Amino acid sequence: MSRILATAISEFRIAFRNRWVSIATGMMVLFALVLAAAGSAPTGDVGVDRLSVTVASLTSLAVYLVPLLALLMSFDAVAGEVERGTLPLLLTYPVSRLQILLGKLLAHLAILALAVTLGYGAAALVAVWSDPAAVQGLGSLWRLIWTSVLLGATFLGAGCALSALARRPSGAAGLAMALWLVAVVLYDRALLALIVTDGGGAFTTRALPVALLANPADAFRVFNLSAAEAVAAAGGIGGAAGAIPLWQSAASLFPWPLAAIGLAVAAFRKVTP
Amino acid sequence: MTATLTLSRLTKRFGDMEALKAVSLSLEPGKRAALLGHNGAGKSTLMKIVLGLIPFDGGEVSVCGAAPGSPSARAQVAYLPENVAFHPALTGEEQLRHYLALRGESPRQAMELLGRVGLAHAAQRRIGTYSKGMRQRVGLAQTLIGRPRLLVLDEPTSGLDPVSRRDFYDLLDGLAAEGTAILLSSHVLTEVEARTDSILILSGGQLVAEGTLAALRARAALPVAFSVFPAPGHEASLAAAFPEAATGADGHLRLSCPQAEKLPLIARIAALGDHVADLDVIPPSLEDIYSHFSRRDGQ
Numbered sequence: 001m002s003r004i005l006a007t008a009i010s011e012f013r014i015a016f017r018n019r020w021v022s023i024a025t026g027m028m029v030l031f032a033l034v035l036a037a038a039g040s041a042p043t044g045d046v047g048v049d050r051l052s053v054t055v056a057s058l059t060s061l062a063v064y065l066v067p068l069l070a071l072l073m074s075f076d077a078v079a080g081e082v083e084r085g086t087l088p089l090l091l092t093y094p095v096s097r098l099q100i101l102l103g104k105l106l107a108h109l110a111i112l113a114l115a116v117t118l119g120y121g122a123a124a125l126v127a128v129w130s131d132p133a134a135v136q137g138l139g140s141l142w143r144l145i146w147t148s149v150l151l152g153a154t155f156l157g158a159g160c161a162l163s164a165l166a167r168r169p170s171g172a173a174g175l176a177m178a179l180w181l182v183a184v185v186l187y188d189r190a191l192l193a194l195i196v197t198d199g200g201g202a203f204t205t206r207a208l209p210v211a212l213l214a215n216p217a218d219a220f221r222v223f224n225l226s227a228a229e230a231v232a233a234a235g236g237i238g239g240a241a242g243a244i245p246l247w248q249s250a251a252s253l254f255p256w257p258l259a260a261i262g263l264a265v266a267a268f269r270k271v272t273p
Numbered sequence: 274m275t276a277t278l279t280l281s282r283l284t285k286r287f288g289d290m291e292a293l294k295a296v297s298l299s300l301e302p303g304k305r306a307a308l309l310g311h312n313g314a315g316k317s318t319l320m321k322i323v324l325g326l327i328p329f330d331g332g333e334v335s336v337c338g339a340a341p342g343s344p345s346a347r348a349q350v351a352y353l354p355e356n357v358a359f360h361p362a363l364t365g366e367e368q369l370r371h372y373l374a375l376r377g378e379s380p381r382q383a384m385e386l387l388g389r390v391g392l393a394h395a396a397q398r399r400i401g402t403y404s405k406g407m408r409q410r411v412g413l414a415q416t417l418i419g420r421p422r423l424l425v426l427d428e429p430t431s432g433l434d435p436v437s438r439r440d441f442y443d444l445l446d447g448l449a450a451e452g453t454a455i456l457l458s459s460h461v462l463t464e465v466e467a468r469t470d471s472i473l474i475l476s477g478g479q480l481v482a483e484g485t486l487a488a489l490r491a492r493a494a495l496p497v498a499f500s501v502f503p504a505p506g507h508e509a510s511l512a513a514a515f516p517e518a519a520t521g522a523d524g525h526l527r528l529s530c531p532q533a534e535k536l537p538l539i540a541r542i543a544a545l546g547d548h549v550a551d552l553d554v555i556p557p558s559l560e561d562i563y564s565h566f567s568r569r570d571g572q
Binding site: 002007009088091 | 321324325326327344347348350351352353354356357358359360362363367371372374375376377399412415
C-alpha cells in the first residue's frame with residue numbers, strides 16, 4: 001500500500017507541475033458555470049428544483065468531458081515511461097506492475113475527483129444562490145460526483161491499457177482519441193439512427209436498453225437522469241432512460257472500472273522493457 | 274562462501290540470433306567484476322536477464338539465492354541503466370524520495386544520498402535542468418539505497434568527468450568492502466584495469482575470457498614491447514646489435530618478445546652498457562588483451 005501511495009504522490013506532483021491539475025479543474029469549472037447560466041431557462045416547465053435541472057445539464061456535459069479528461073491524463077502512463085527510458089529502472093524496484101499502475105490511477109483519479117467536485121460545486125453554488133429551494137437537489141449532485149468518478153476510473157483504466165498496448169505516446173494518444181470518439185460520440189449516434197429506422201419496434205424495446213447498459217458512458221447518463229427523474233429535461237438518447245430500472249444502470253457502472261483496470265494490468269504485464 | 278550471482282549455461286535467443294551462448298559465471302560477495310565486450314556482444318542482454326527484465330531461453334540464473342526478477346531478488350539488487358533517465362518535472366530530491374519509498378526506506382535519507390554523490394547543491398532543481406553527468410549521479414545515488422547485495426551498473430561512468438569517475442570508484446570500493454558484489458560494464462578499460470577484481474570478456478554472446486587481469490595477461494601471452502634509446506654516437510652499433518628491431522622516428526629502437534624471453538632480452542640490452550641511454554618496457558595493455566580475446570573467429 002505504501003508503494004502505491006508513494007507512486008501516487010509522485011504522479012500527482014508530476015501532474016501538478018505539468019499543469020494537469022489546473023487544466024482539468026479549470027475546464028470543468030468553466031463548462032459547469034456556462035451550463036449553470038444557460039440552464040436557467042427550463043426551470044418551472046418541468047416542475048423540479050433548479051439544481052436538479054443543472055445536474056441534468058451537467059450529466060450531458062460530463063458524459064463527454066470526464067472520459068476525455070481521463071483519457072488525456074492516462075494515455076501517457078506507460079508509453080511515456082517507455083519513451084523517456086524510465087521504465088527499465090522502475091521495473092527493477094521491488095514494486096509490482098499492479099502497484100505501479102494503481103498508484104498512477106489513484107493520482108489521476110484524485111485529480112479528476114477534484115476537478116468534477118469543484119466544477120459541479122461551482123454550478124451548484126450558482127443554482128442555490130439564485131434559488132434557495134435548489135438545496136433539494138444536493139442528493140443528485142452528490143450522485144453525479146461519485147458516478148463521474150466511476151466513469152473517470154473506467155476511462156483512466158482504458159487509457160492506461162491503450163498506453164501499454166501502444167508503447168509509444170503518439171500511438172497511445174491516437175488510440176485514446178479513437179476510443180473516445182467511438183465509445184462516447186459515435187455509439188450514441190449509431191443507437192439514435194437505429195431507433196429512428198426501427199420506429200418503436202423490437203430494437204427500441206429489447207436491444208436498446210442492453211446497448212445502453214453495455215456502454216459505461218451511457219450507463220452513467222441513464223443512471224443519473226433516471227435517478228434524478230429529470231428524464232424529461234434531457235433529450236435524445238437520454239429519453240430512453242426511463243425504460244431502464246435504476247438498479248440495472250447502477251450495476252453497470254461498478255464493474256466497468258474494474259474491467260478497465262484489469263485490462264490495463266494485463267496489457268502492462270506484456271510490456272518488455 | 275555462497276556466490277551472490279550465479280549463471281550457468283545461460284542462453285538467450287532473439288529470433289534466430291543467439292544473443293548469449295551458454296554463459297556461465299559466478300560473482301562472490303565483495304567482488305567487483307567488469308564485463309567487457311563490443312557493442313552487441315550481449316552485455317546489456319546479460320544484465321537485463323540478471324535483473325529479471327527479460328526472460329531467458331536456457332540455463333540457470335540465481336540472484337542472491339532467488340530467481341531473477343523475483344520480489345526477493347529485486348529487494349537486494351540495485352541497477353544503474355546505461356543513459357539513466359528520470360522524469361524531467363521532478364527535482365533530484367523528489368525523485369530520490371520516491372525511490373526510497375519504493376524500497377521501503379525512509380524518504381528522509383534523500384539529501385544524505387545526494388550529498389554522497391555530490392549533488393546536494395542541486396537537490397531542489399528539476400532533473401530536466403541537469404547535465405548528463407548530474408543525471409548519472411542521481412542514478413548512482415539511487416543504487417546506494419538500502420545496502421544492496423548486488424549492484425548491476427551498465428556503463429556507469431559515461432558522462433562523468435575524470436574526478437567524478439575517481440569518486441565513483443571510491444564509492445564502489447566502499448560498497449564492495451561492505452560485501453556488495455558489483456557487476457559493471459565499461460568502455461574505459463584503463464579505469465576497469467585499476468578498480469576491479471576480475472574481468473569478463475563477452476564476444477558474440479560467448480564468455481571468451483574470465484579472470485584477474487594478471488591471469489588473463491598470462492593466458493594471452495602477448496609480446497612485451499621495448500623502446501631502447503641509444504646513447505649519442507652509438508645509434509649504428511646499437512642497430513647492429515639488434516637487427517630484428519624497427520627504428521623509430523627519433524632514432525630509438527622498438528623491440529618485442531614473448532613474456533618468457535623478457536628477462537634474457539633485458540640482460541642483452543644491459544650488456545651493451547653505456548651504448549644505451551634509456552629503456553622502456555611496455556607490458557601488453559588491457560586494450561591489447563581485450564582485442565586478443567574478443568577477436569571473432571576468422572578475424
